[in-house]
Structure formats: C-alpha cells, structure tokens
Amino acid sequence: MIKNAKIYDGTKKPAFSGGIIIIGDTITAVGDVPASEDYETIIDAGGLAVCPGFIDTHSHSDVLVLTEKVIMPKIRQGITTEVLGQDGVAMAPIPAEYAEDWRRNIGGLNGDSDQISWVYDSIDDYFRAIERQSSCSNFACLSPHGNIRLAVMGFSDKPATDEEMIQMETILDRQLREGAAGLSTGLIYIPCVYSQTEELVRLCRVAKKYNRPFVVHQRNQDEKILESMDELMHIVRESGVRLHISHLQVAGDETMRFDLYRKMEEIAALGVEVTADQYPYTAGSTMMGAMIPAWAHVGGTSRLLERLADSKEREKIKRDILIDDERESKTLNTSNYDRTYVSSVNKPHNQKFVGKNLTEVGEMTGKEPIDAMMDLLLDEENKVGKIQFYTTEECIMDHMIRPEVNMCTDGLLGGKPHPRVYGTFPRFLGKYARENELMSMEEAVYKTTKKAADAMGLTDRGSLEVGKKADLVIFDPDTIIDVATFENPRQYAQGIKRVLVNGVTVVEDDKVYENAACGTVIRLL
The missing domain is CATH 3.20.20.140 (Metal-dependent hydrolases)
Incomplete structure (x- = not known):
C-alpha cells in the first residue's frame, strides 16, 4: 500500500489525496483505500505526489x-x-x-x-x-x-x-x-x-x-x-x-x-x-554522420570512409554540405560551426574533442572546421555523436x-x-x-x-487505474527539477523520491536496486 499520497493519475483529472493498493505487478485500488497493517509493504508518501511512471x-x-x-x-x-x-x-x-x-x-x-x-x-x-x-x-x-x-x-x-x-x-x-x-x-x-x-x-x-x-x-x-x-x-x-x-x-x-x-x-x-x-x-543531438550527404553513404559505411579519404570525393562532399541548393536539408554551414558540438567518440586519442564545437576542433587541429569534422568521422569510422543548437x-x-x-x-x-x-x-x-x-x-x-x-x-500502463501495471513515481512537486547542463550533463535530477516498476521499488531516494530485475519486454500482440 502507498498511503498519504497526492495522486496525479495521468488522466488530467484534478489531483486528489488517497492511497494505492498493488498486488504483484498490478494496481488493484486507487483513492480511498482501507488502512491496515496487514500489507506486506507500506510506503508512506508523506503528502508527496504520486503519478504513473x-x-x-x-x-x-x-x-x-x-x-x-x-x-x-x-x-x-x-x-x-x-x-x-x-x-x-x-x-x-x-x-x-x-x-x-x-x-x-x-x-x-x-x-x-x-x-x-x-x-x-x-x-x-x-x-x-x-x-x-x-x-x-x-x-x-x-x-x-x-x-x-x-x-x-x-x-x-x-x-x-x-x-x-x-x-x-x-x-x-x-x-x-x-x-x-x-x-x-x-x-x-x-x-x-x-x-x-x-x-x-x-x-x-x-x-x-x-x-x-x-x-x-x-x-x-x-x-x-x-x-x-x-x-x-x-x-x-x-x-x-x-x-x-x-x-x-x-x-x-x-x-x-x-x-x-x-x-x-x-x-x-x-x-x-x-x-x-x-x-x-x-539543442538537438544525433550522429555527426547525418551531416554528410546521402549519396556519400551509398554502399554503406565502408564506402563512406573510402570517399572521405579520397581528396576529390571529399571536395564533392564539402560542396554539397556548404553550397548545393538541391540538398534536402542543410545541417551545416559557416554560420553554425560554433553551435555544433562533438558529444561522443570511441577512440581515446579523440576524447579531447568531446564537448568542443567545430570551430574549436578546427583550431585544435589547424584545419578548416568542415575538414576537421570529416577527418574525425574518418578516424572514428563514423561513430561520432553531435549536439547542435537550433x-x-x-x-x-x-x-x-x-x-x-x-x-x-x-x-x-x-x-x-x-x-x-x-x-x-x-x-x-x-x-x-x-x-x-x-x-x-x-x-x-x-x-x-x-x-x-x-x-x-x-x-496496460500510463495511468493510475485499477488493472494497470504498477509503474509509479513518487516526487516532490515543489522541488522537482533538472540539474544536468550542457557543460555538466551527467547529473541526476532533484525531487524524485521513489520509482516503482511493475510493483517493485527500483529507486529509493539516491539508492538504486540494480538487481530488482522487475522490468519486462512489452510485446504488442
């Protein structure tokens, strides 16, 4: 039983006070639930918000x-x-x-x-x-x-x-x-x-x-x-x-x-x-290779890398990125080098570029930004992520x-x-x-x-209703907020107090039960 909760049930219905009963992985009661000491587990929400996962x-x-x-x-x-x-x-x-x-x-x-x-x-x-x-x-x-x-x-x-x-x-x-x-x-x-x-x-x-x-x-x-x-x-x-x-x-x-x-x-x-x-x-984020025109990928990544390594082919790629009006979507030009950042690479010697924009990568390598980008894609075999402000x-x-x-x-x-x-x-x-x-x-x-x-x-999930799977979040509506920034993204949010997946607690304050093994593959059959 979860008691003393302010329930946001996911349906847009006004929040209401009450409790939730879970048997196994399923919600069996929501709202005015009977008080009892017979429940296997009692979670006191302390007036905090409870909503679907x-x-x-x-x-x-x-x-x-x-x-x-x-x-x-x-x-x-x-x-x-x-x-x-x-x-x-x-x-x-x-x-x-x-x-x-x-x-x-x-x-x-x-x-x-x-x-x-x-x-x-x-x-x-x-x-x-x-x-x-x-x-x-x-x-x-x-x-x-x-x-x-x-x-x-x-x-x-x-x-x-x-x-x-x-x-x-x-x-x-x-x-x-x-x-x-x-x-x-x-x-x-x-x-x-x-x-x-x-x-x-x-x-x-x-x-x-x-x-x-x-x-x-x-x-x-x-x-x-x-x-x-x-x-x-x-x-x-x-x-x-x-x-x-x-x-x-x-x-x-x-x-x-x-x-x-x-x-x-x-x-x-x-x-x-x-x-x-x-x-x-x-800002958005995707793979850096998406900036390369589609024709250069024909035949797969092996052929892309061959083209990036060929000076004549590279000039064609560069022209298509910067000049060709027939491209379906222009994702890179001289005005947004400063707004396009390397977010991930695989090789240790390229880690110095992570978090740098293409102008900075160009300065670090002594190359034009677009050439620095293509060299990085070539060296990383196309496995480069990017963030771009737009x-x-x-x-x-x-x-x-x-x-x-x-x-x-x-x-x-x-x-x-x-x-x-x-x-x-x-x-x-x-x-x-x-x-x-x-x-x-x-x-x-x-x-x-x-x-x-x-x-x-x-x-079978997405709302706090009888018969739905018991995926729940207990949070403080007065303090919930993100902490992650573009400069320091690997920071966990504030205000999340408890997370249950299929009726099992996985997160409790700052503790994570990594062996809970309560998740499931959802097959739509």
Whole structure:
C-alpha cells in the first residue's frame, strides 16, 4: 500500500489525496483505500505526489539495454518505460553480411559495444536478448524501416522493385506479429533516406492492418518542412496509418511552426490520429554522420570512409554540405560551426574533442572546421555523436502546449551527452509546469504518462487505474527539477523520491536496486 499520497493519475483529472493498493505487478485500488497493517509493504508518501511512471516515446538505449540492467539516467528521472527502435535505424533485423557496416552506421546514434551480438534476425531475437539481461525497466520496440530495407536491399539507393517491396512488407508483417509497437523511419538517415514516398505508403498499409503507428523523423525540419509535411499527408491519406511525428521541431524560420501546426490539423482532418513527441531543450543531438550527404553513404559505411579519404570525393562532399541548393536539408554551414558540438567518440586519442564545437576542433587541429569534422568521422569510422543548437525557448514552448505532443528524451547515451538524457521529465514538470506555469501539473503529468502510452498503443500502463501495471513515481512537486547542463550533463535530477516498476521499488531516494530485475519486454500482440 502507498498511503498519504497526492495522486496525479495521468488522466488530467484534478489531483486528489488517497492511497494505492498493488498486488504483484498490478494496481488493484486507487483513492480511498482501507488502512491496515496487514500489507506486506507500506510506503508512506508523506503528502508527496504520486503519478504513473514516465514513458519515453523516443529512446536510443538500444545497445545499452543489452549490457546494463539499469539505464541510470532514465530510471533516476522516473522513466519506467522506453520505446526503442527509433528513426528507422536500430537493432533488428541485422543480417550477418551487413553487421559490421551497420554497427559503424549507427554507432554515433545508438552507441557501440563489443559485448553483444550484432546479428539479429528478427524483433523476437532482439526481445529475447533484452529479456536475458533481466532489466529494471520496461521496453517496447518499433520495427525500424532502415533495418528492413537493409535486409532486402543492403545500402542501395535505388528505388525498391515490386519484388523487393513484397519482401519488405513480409518482414514488417512478421515483426508486428512478434510484438513490435509500430513502424519507425528516419528520413535523413541511411538507408531510409533512399526510400521513395510510395515505399513508405506500402509499408504503412501493413502497420495500419495492425493499428500500429507510423513514427517518423521526417525528411526536413527547416526550409522544406512544409513539403515534408505534405509527404506525410500523402502517406496518411493513402494508407490510413496513425501518425506520430518524432521530436517535433522547426530548425529554420521559426514562424513556419504555425503552418506546421496547420498541416498537422489538416492531416488529422483526414480522420486519423496525429501525435508527436518533443524534448524541452533548444539543442538537438544525433550522429555527426547525418551531416554528410546521402549519396556519400551509398554502399554503406565502408564506402563512406573510402570517399572521405579520397581528396576529390571529399571536395564533392564539402560542396554539397556548404553550397548545393538541391540538398534536402542543410545541417551545416559557416554560420553554425560554433553551435555544433562533438558529444561522443570511441577512440581515446579523440576524447579531447568531446564537448568542443567545430570551430574549436578546427583550431585544435589547424584545419578548416568542415575538414576537421570529416577527418574525425574518418578516424572514428563514423561513430561520432553531435549536439547542435537550433531553436528558441519561445518555439519549444509553443510546441509544448500543442494537444498532439508528449515528452521524450531522444537521448544519446555516450560521451558527454545532451542533458535531456538526465533531465527531460523533471525539467518539463519543474521548469515549464511549475515555474513558467505553462500548464497545470495535471496536464504535464498527462503529457509524460497516459498521452505517451496512448500514442504508442501501450494499453496496460500510463495511468493510475485499477488493472494497470504498477509503474509509479513518487516526487516532490515543489522541488522537482533538472540539474544536468550542457557543460555538466551527467547529473541526476532533484525531487524524485521513489520509482516503482511493475510493483517493485527500483529507486529509493539516491539508492538504486540494480538487481530488482522487475522490468519486462512489452510485446504488442
């Protein structure tokens, strides 16, 4: 029994005082519960807030979950469920023939490890590997478009033939039957970027058959964002799929956000659900290799490295990054070297660059920043992470109050990470709900729990209701706040007092029970 609680149940219902009864991993009573000394465990909340466990709808713990029982930055901020398989570039399927190239392709995004297998035939294989780790958190996983394309077409940039489409549809169908939570793609990442719109339509029809969402990092988030939204509208119109936009943002002219919202409403008017997630920071984070034009990645990471090492090919790459108006998305130019930072590398002799912006890396190496970046990618075999500042507080707050939006971390876990890895959810509740009064605490809790669960189709958690799984966070609503900064990101948030996963305490003040082994793989069947 949890007693003396101020209950935020995740449904936006006004907070109320009461208790919660848990039997095994399930909530059996909420509200006015009988006092008794017969409970096996009694937790006195002391008037603090109790809410559902936070759900991270955009996680990059895909590799770390196979080597660690506890993802400390996540569980310490109250995240009890993570959704893996993001951006279309993840862990299954990975055919043996492409395993090493794929490992280097995603190393800057999801991390790297010598402790795991890099060959997974299916989502089920990956789920079983997670289960063997006996984690303390829950994990769902999307079926990644890039992996499916890899299994059928390798790193080809050619349009899929009808036969290849049938093979991709078959793999996706199997992964959804094995419990994948939806279909994800990242249309700036290799090999998703090579897909044509009709390829996405056909795959989304498979996702629609299972009522699973299409989770998309769209092709463009700056000058061509409205064209990108038109592509999503076409996909939704032709397939009927539920749409979830990853990390909603506008990186160009921020006044375009109002047209973006209008486009979202027009898609919803087609009769489908439209949702999105967001991290509450003015900088993003991804792999540095995403700055290299798509043509240079054709054939895989091995071919990319060959091109970076060839002086003529490198000049073509540099020209495309800085000059070519036909690029889908410009992510680097001379005006934002100072706003683009190296966040992670693998090799010890390159650690000195972590936390430095590209101007500084250029000065340290005596090279132009763009050449310094390409040399670093070449030396690190593409396994470089970055942080890039691109937006304003005003813009992210406008995103935040949109009814479609829930919170996520989108956190890369290596090196000197983005502070969102450690602070997203406490920052949202403490800074934006409490201090800025942008919304009520009830609304903020909803956007971190039930709203997120509904977007991902997680029906057994996300609210404090009878029959739901007992994922809970006890926090102090007066003190909850993030502490992590860009300068010192590896700091745990304040105000999180206790975290329970499936009825078992994992966090108690500053103590973490790493052997709790109470997490589960969530298969949507």
